[in-house]
Amino acid sequence: MINDHNLPSIALSIKKIAKEMGFQDCGISDTELTDAENFLFQWLKNKFHGEMDYMQKHGSKRSRPNDLIPDTCRVISVRMDYFPPHAKEAWSVINDNTAAFISRYALGRDYHKVLRNRLQKLAKKIEELVGPYQYRVFVDSAPVMEKAIAEKAGLGWIGKHSNLLSRDAGSWFFLGEIYVDIPLPSDETSSFHCGDCTSCIDACPTNAIIAPFxxxxxxxxxxxxxxxxxxxxxxxxxxxxxxxxxxxxxxxVCPWNRFSEDTAETDFSxxxxxxxxxxxxxxxxxxxxxxxxxxxxxxxxxxxxxxxxxxxxxxxxxxxxxxxxxxxxxxxxxxxxxxxxxxxxxxxxxxxxxxxxxx
Ligand code: SF4
Ligand code: SF4
Known part of the structure; x- marks a missing residue:
């Protein structure tokens, strides 16, 4: 049985362990996602998801963690940077029409396995701290509103291009989550720092960002x-x-990516x-x-x-x-x-x- 008084120090220990394990950031949120749910339902209603039927097939399970995994009351979110070191400068590739441009996240190994294995280890380490508890680890694999959750956990804000970005790290990172039944203290939601910038909207080659977010x-x-x-x-x-x-x-084109750092993960080389x-x-x-x-x-x-x-x-x-x-x-x-x-x-x-x- 976890003593409530110990929860703040357990949360600190989890974040410390996460960083020692190679995650660049870790935060904790509750599971209240009403705004994100309303946004998702409107996005689906507009048919902006195209052929991605999986976005709508799970009903409220995506936006209500407790519907997906009963008794979930907190989500631990982690960030892992992926920008590959020594990659040829992206614009020089995009501007050479005989060259092939591949998104930076896909130049190395598939991130799912790397992230999931590490999250599983983090979940086990948490068990050493708190004893048996209920958890589930997710990396892009299930109906999880990872960006809205990470924003609540203080990992960054959802930019006008709809990716998560952080003041320290820009947006070149993957997210992973652990749903838990431990009432850990939640972190503060990230504040918004796009300001008047519209660079991503202006730069989109197909005008896919039809309005902010x-x-x-x-x-x-x-x-x-x-x-x-x-x-x-x-x-x-x-x-x-x-x-x-x-x-x-x-x-x-996002100015915050000036602050991103290359990953040290050899898997993403x-x-x-x-x-x-x-x-x-x-x-x-x-x-x-x-x-x-x-x-x-x-x-x-x-x-x-x-x-x-x-x-x-x-x-x-x-x-x-x-x-x-x-x-x-x-x-x-x-x-x-x-x-x-x-x-x-x-x-x-x-x-x-x-x-x-x-x-
Ligand atoms: S098409 Fe537009 S919205 Fe899509 S990834 Fe490219 S710039 Fe971003
Ligand atoms: S390019 Fe500008 S508007 Fe777009 S996400 Fe970055 S800061 Fe926000």
Whole structure:
């Protein structure tokens, strides 16, 4: 039985242990998420979630932790920074239309396993402090309002681009949660520090941030390149540029990311030189190479076909060359209708841009 008087010192110990274990921050919140729930329901009603049916299928379980795990009264949130050290400067990649841009979080190993294993260890350490208790660990795996919870736990505020950001660390971090039945003292909700800034809204290539805090996923390149299974809507193809897995523009322009630090986690270091690779090189990966080179990476979950689809669109946005046209034409001869339609679009784009440059 936990003595209530000990709860403040237990909370301090949990935060200290979390930092010793390699989390950069740790906070505690209660489970009252009415505002976030109202916001979520309106977002779903607007159909901004696109094909992400999992966002609505759990009803109130997402916004009411106690409905998901009975007796949960507090959530311990942790932050783990992921910006990979030595990665090629992002804008120099985005501005080179023959290069492939991959979101910074996906350049290294898949974060789910790294974070979950460490959270499990933290949960066990808490057991050493308090004795048997009820807990569940989450990393992006269940209906959990991780950003709203982390904001309540004081880890940062939800910016106008809808990511969580902190004054000390910007926004290049992952979040994880432990739902617990221990009535620990809650931390203070983070205050808001976007001010009048609109850099993320202005920088979004597809105008997906339709208003502050309102991201229409159906327009978002992250969603389109990762979650969206159908053809990339033609209206967004040019704006995709060379972004073949995710998009970081709204975070790259955020002034608070000046304060972010590279991660020391070797698991998040760049693999297979994915920070500095041409579109053509990746297009030439066959499925076996794709599976081998994306083993243990978040990229693998989109599968080879979506991977190729994204690269094909990006090739259509690149500078025309004999090699690119030959590669696309060869692929066209043995593609299904889905990829063939993207290839035809890209070949037409390249032809138009070549005609424009050499009338
Ligand atoms: S990830 Fe890219 S497309 Fe999506 S909101 Fe941010 S800038 Fe816009
Ligand atoms: S770019 Fe500006 S408005 Fe957008 S999240 Fe950062 S501080 Fe907020």
């Amino acid at each position: 309102q991201v229409d996923a159906r327009r978002c390149i992250s969603y389109l390149t990762i979650e969206h299974k159908g053809p990339i809507p033609v209206e967004f193809r040019q704006a995709m540029g060379n972004r073949i897995y995710g998009c970081d523009d709204c975070q790259l 760049v693999r297979h030189q994915l920070d500095d690779v041409t579109l053509l090189e990746l297009f030439n990966w066959d499925e076996t190479t794709f599976l081998a080179n994306t083993e243990g990476s978040a990229i693998r979950r989109i599968g080879y076909e979506r991977w190729q689809r994204n690269i094909i669109v990006a090739l259509g946005n690149s500078t025309s060359s004999a090699e690119i046209i030959a590669a696309l034409t060869l692929k066209l001869s043995n593609s299904n209708d889905y990829l063939a339609e993207h290839i035809e679009w890209s070949l037409a784009q390249l032809k138009n841009s070549a005609t424009f440059q050499h009338p």
